[in-house]
Amino acid sequence: MWYQVFLWALFSSMFVHIIAALIAFCRLRKHKIGAAVAGLYRAADFEMMPFYALVWGVGQSIIVSFVSFTRILATL
Incomplete structure (x- = not known):
């Protein structure tokens, strides 16, 4: 029984975190400060x-x- 609970908790947690990560990455492209930091790293060739x-x-x-x-x- 604990194994099934563990697997469901694992997969549901992974699902939620993957969706949240995709949303965060998509929103970061439009974020002004995030784009400035990325531009700084790119311009500095770091x-x-x-x-x-x-x-x-x-x-x-x-x-x-x-x-x-x-x-x-x-x-x-």
């Missing part, structure tokens, strides 16, 4: 290595977790 992308992603996750757990936003 090649982002996979490790740098990993560091940016992990860093953003840590910052979001820190802000959400410390309730900094509730004090503003």
